[in-house]
Amino acid sequence: MMWYDGGWGWGGWIVMIVFMVLFWAVLIVGLIALVRYLAGARHHQQPGSPPPPGEGGWQDRGAENLLAERFARGEIDEDEYKRRLAVLREHR
Numbered sequence: 001m002m003w004y005d006g007g008w009g010w011g012g013w014i015v016m017i018v019f020m021v022l023f024w025a026v027l028i029v030g031l032i033a034l035v036r037y038l039a040g041a042r043h044h045q046q047p048g049s050p051p052p053p054g055e056g057g058w059q060d061r062g063a064e065n066l067l068a069e070r071f072a073r074g075e076i077d078e079d080e081y082k083r084r085l086a087v088l089r090e091h092r
Contacts, residue, residue, distance in 0.1 A: 063088055 064085065071081040 067076075067081060067084055067088065070076050071078070076084070
């Protein structure tokens with residue numbers, strides 16, 4: 001039985017390897033770009049820029065959420081919750 005090598009020989013293997021590496025590189029770079037895009041959509045403001053008037057930055061909402069969680073767990077009472085919430089909102 002004869003072996004027929006009517007193709008590219010070693011050139012075919014090299015081309016296949018190059019395309020496989022390119023395929024995985026494009027796939028990985030695309031996934032990284034997608035993750036960065038989605039993460040950036042949540043934090044669309046530039047660092048150091050003030051939040052728009054009437055809207056607290058995501059840090060302020062995070063502090064208020066943390067305070068609400070502490071109140072829900074019973075770590076602080078209602079008076080302390082209201083006092084701290086007023087201080088947070090006063091310093092926006």
